Amino acid sequence: MHELYKDSNGNVPEYPRYYRKSEKKLQKEQRKLSLMQKDSKNCEKQRIKVAGRHEKVANQRKDFLHKQSRQITNTYDCVCIENLDMQAMSQTLHFGKSVSDNGWGMFTEFLRYKLEEARKMLVKVDRFFASSQTCSCCGYKNPATKDLSVREWICPECGIRHDRDVNAAINIRNEGMRLVLA
Numbered sequence: 001m002h003e004l005y006k007d008s009n010g011n012v013p014e015y016p017r018y019y020r021k022s023e024k025k026l027q028k029e030q031r032k033l034s035l036m037q038k039d040s041k042n043c044e045k046q047r048i049k050v051a052g053r054h055e056k057v058a059n060q061r062k063d064f065l066h067k068q069s070r071q072i073t074n075t076y077d078c079v080c081i082e083n084l085d086m087q088a089m090s091q092t093l094h095f096g097k098s099v100s101d102n103g104w105g106m107f108t109e110f111l112r113y114k115l116e117e118a119r120k121m122l123v124k125v126d127r128f129f130a131s132s133q134t135c136s137c138c139g140y141k142n143p144a145t146k147d148l149s150v151r152e153w154i155c156p157e158c159g160i161r162h163d164r165d166v167n168a169a170i171n172i173r174n175e176g177m178r179l180v181l182a
């Protein structure tokens with residue numbers, strides 16, 4: 001879950017390198033803080049330092065999410081996304097901090113209001129829709145893809161090779177467009 005998303009054209013926007021760098025620095029300072037004697041003067045200093053790094057990381061992430069949602073809004077008239085419950089997901093799959101922290105909630109909120117302002121559409125596709133299991137080419141349902149470790153698969157029905165996430169994204173786009181046209 002290092003990426004923010006993968007889209008139906010196979011685009012994978014990555015957090016910029018400077019953001020990853022700040023994140024690593026924050027982790028380092030946090031580790032330092034956890035080893036310090038509580039209530040000491042140095043500990044207080046370190047706490048302030050960590051708070052500052054936290055803010056920097058949060059601002060850089062926000063900035064990146066604004067740029068991404070702006071670019072999408074300028075490029076497309078209608079955007080279909082999977083309606084994910086990130087909190088439930090990180091708990092069930094034990095991904096821990098990385099999922100809830102990768103900014104998905106904030107990103108979809110930015111996307112929602114930017115599209116709305118531009119009089120464009122954001123369509124949320126139900127998360128129970130079998131986007132990962134269905135072949136976007138022929139509609140065959142492949143139960144083997146329930147296993148999350150399957151990142152690529154070949155459809156036994158039509159023989160096409162799928163990237164798990166791109167195939168799911170195409171299905172979400174198609175389902176979203178079906179809902180819009182209905």
Ligand SMILES: [Zn+2]
Pocket residue numbers: 135136137138139140155156157158159160
């Ligand atoms: Zn197929």
